[in-house]
Amino acid sequence: xTAVSQTPKYLVTQMGNDKSIKCEQNLGHxxxxxxxxxxxxxxxxxxxxxxxxxxxxxxxxxxxxxxxxDKAHLNLHINSLELGDSAVYFCASSQDWTSGGQExxxxxxxxxxxxx
Amino acid sequence: RKEVEQDxxxxxxxxxxxxxxxxxxxxxxxxxxxxxxxxxxxxxKLLMSVYSSGNEDGRFTAQLNRASQxxxxxxxDSKLSxxxxxxxxxxxxxxxxxxxxxxxxxxxxxx
Numbered sequence: 001x002t003a004v005s006q007t008p009k010y011l012v013t014q015m016g017n018d019k020s021i022k023c024e025q026n027l028g029h030x031x032x033x034x035x036x037x038x039x040x041x042x043x044x045x046x047x048x049x050x051x052x053x054x055x056x057x058x059x060x061x062x063x064x065x066x067x068x069x070d071k072a073h074l075n076l077h078i079n080s081l082e083l084g085d086s087a088v089y090f091c092a093s094s095q096d097w098t099s100g101g102q103e104x105x106x107x108x109x110x111x112x113x114x115x116x
Numbered sequence: 117r118k119e120v121e122q123d124x125x126x127x128x129x130x131x132x133x134x135x136x137x138x139x140x141x142x143x144x145x146x147x148x149x150x151x152x153x154x155x156x157x158x159x160x161k162l163l164m165s166v167y168s169s170g171n172e173d174g175r176f177t178a179q180l181n182r183a184s185q186x187x188x189x190x191x192x193d194s195k196l197s198x199x200x201x202x203x204x205x206x207x208x209x210x211x212x213x214x215x216x217x218x219x220x221x222x223x224x225x226x227x
Binding site: 035040041042043044045048056090103104105106107108109110 | 148150154158159160161162165201203207214215216217219220
């Protein structure tokens, strides 16, 4: 069973398009994240949700909009895609440490986005 | 200054060698530290947490030096399968569940 899954795995699209990436975790975790890993392999947090509530919103263009319909799902919608959005996007989840959980993050397999 | 800095490498070592990586962090109040491993075109996976007293897991030893603000990872008796990028992760105290990742140190273990 895949603990954290993402779809699609690969996404190739034209500049200006709108696309969505979906993430689901079956670990029963309270917190989910979106990270962006650029060509220099630097993994940077974009958003974090705890029990469907946005708790971290980094300096990300507002073309990026996360949505958490329930605590097992965190989707990422990107409007008006730009060349610089090309990267690998990782979803992750962790138990809420404030309730005694572990801080270990479990990552999805990543979505490789290429904007042409 | 970046929150977490690592030597990108690559470190090229023969099988059986001992290799060590360091990672420096900027926030002296940081409390939680981790090493993650990322294989090529794969997701990061937790290798080990780093405790104040240091910890060991088989061939891997992690240590924390608060005075100099760095953590280290030592790999003994390197295996070919240890070839990967090792990411240093710091969880600063002021940001709830926010993790800062280093850009990683690449290790190549050669036969």
